[in-house]
Amino acid sequence: VQLLESGGGSEQPGGSLxxxxxxxxxxxxxxxxxxxxxxxxxxxxxxxTISHRYDLxxxxxxxxxxxxxRDDSKNTLYLQMSSLRPEDTAVYFxxxxxxxxxxxxxxxxxxxxxxxxx
Amino acid sequence: xxxxxxxxxxxxxxxxxxxTITCQASQDIRKSLNWYQQKPGEAPRLLIYDASxxxxxxxxRFSGGGSGTDFSVIITSLQPEDFATYYCQQYHNxxxxxxxxxxxxxx
Numbered sequence: 590v591q592l593l594e595s596g597g598g599s600e601q602p603g604g605s606l607x608x609x610x611x612x613x614x615x616x617x618x619x620x621x622x623x624x625x626x627x628x629x630x631x632x633x634x635x636x637x638t639i640s641h642r643y644d645l646x647x648x649x650x651x652x653x654x655x656x657x658x659r660d661d662s663k664n665t666l667y668l669q670m671s672s673l674r675p676e677d678t679a680v681y682f683x684x685x686x687x688x689x690x691x692x693x694x695x696x697x698x699x700x701x702x703x704x705x706x707x
Numbered sequence: 708x709x710x711x712x713x714x715x716x717x718x719x720x721x722x723x724x725x726x727t728i729t730c731q732a733s734q735d736i737r738k739s740l741n742w743y744q745q746k747p748g749e750a751p752r753l754l755i756y757d758a759s760x761x762x763x764x765x766x767x768r769f770s771g772g773g774s775g776t777d778f779s780v781i782i783t784s785l786q787p788e789d790f791a792t793y794y795c796q797q798y799h800n801x802x803x804x805x806x807x808x809x810x811x812x813x814x
Contacts (some may be wrong), residue, residue, distance in 0.1 A: 632794065632806070633751065633796070633808075635802055638801075638803075646802075648802050687756075691799070691800065691801070693762075693796075693798065694741075694743075694753060695753050697750035698750060699750055
């Protein structure tokens with residue numbers, strides 16, 4: 590199993606970024622997937638989950654600004670981030686949910702850094 | 708939202724020591740509790756799921772316990788590779804929430 594994030598970078602407040610997570614080594618379409626972030630020197634914060642049935646859930650801190658999606662034909666997970674704020678600065682990890690929307694994160698990517706500053 | 712707390716926030720110990728890290732949930736989460744280990748610059752690694760089941764490949768010096776609101780992870784005979792930050796995480800309901808972490812340092 591491999592998860593490889595990309596798309597991170599620097600953006601100004603109010604801007605947008607799109608993160609991608611390329612998955613391999615498993616049947617991507619059979620698993621729910623999530624984004625989890627970690628602000629510099631801080632703890633882990635769940636951001637969003639998309640189930641294998643395309644059910645969506647979001648943390649209140651990103652609801653209305655971020656959109657999670659997936660393309661099972663490309664084995665890729667996405668996070669469209671809009672109206673970015675400085676507090677969105679973090680390493681963003683994609684993670685596989687082991688056995689459903691509410692289950693352990695059994696595999697993680699290496700993360701991609703998003704920096705939001707003027 | 709379910710709030711997760713951990714204690715201690717940091718801990719200094721020596722190789723060969725036994726350490727206990729505790730995690731408390733703000734409401735009953737049954738056994739829907741995982742533990743992760745994270746080393747600097749790396750992604751978290753799943754250690755224990757369902758409060759007490761070791762993930763594949765996790766050494767038997769790790770053990771987890773608890774249910775309801777109170778949980779713990781015990782590491783017997785600390786090894787150099789165990790010095791890291793440990794997070795608990797509940798998956799009883801959405802939003803999924805993590806504890807603030809316990810940093811385990813070498814004394």
